[in-house]
Amino acid sequence: MSDTKQDFIAHLERLRERDRGAVAVLRRSLGFPPGAYPPAYPHVERFAAERHANDSWRLALYVVAGLYACHPKQASKKQASKTLASSLGELMRKRESGSIEQRFIALLGADAENLPVYLRQVITLLAADDISLDYAALLKDLATWLNPKADADWRDGIRQRWARDFYRALEAPTPETEPTPDNN
DSSP states (O other): OHHHHHHHHHHHHHHHHHOOOHHHHHHHHTTTTTOGGGHHHHHHHHHHOOOOOHHHHHHHHHHHHHHHOOOBOOOOOTTTTTTHHHHHHHHHHHHHHHHHHHHHHHHHHHOTTTTTHHHHHHHHHHHHHHHBOOHOOOOHHHHHHHHHSOOOHHHHHHHHHHHHHHHHHHHHHTTTTOOHHHHH
């Protein structure tokens, strides 16, 4: 993982700890197209470098900043592989709700324009159950997904990986069924 992704997530964590106004601004930015809410610029642009206004990396930074502001629960270093999809699988297993799978399928079918809306909905669900995710991994995936010039196979690869993560997490043993020395 590049330092830029980790630096950006660390920046968001510092904002959460020290600047509630900035977090509110970033949360509010989700009501606008990515990168189109000027009050969010001071908190994101320094990570966008010299990129064009519609560059997918820049757009992904704004989407992730807004999502993080809605649910600032970064996966721990031990949970580094806890992707958005695996977190949703965990949520579905926990709630036993088919509607979560329907939302996940809709998310996988979203185009770049609608993706932030679907992401906001699923982040709200994760926030309700206080389930963390790896925002740096999400940033990396979104930079590809939001790139209109990216090879369609790359976007399909992300969708397929997310589907594997979701269904793998859905089938993972719950803490009650995990083997222990007593029930093994």
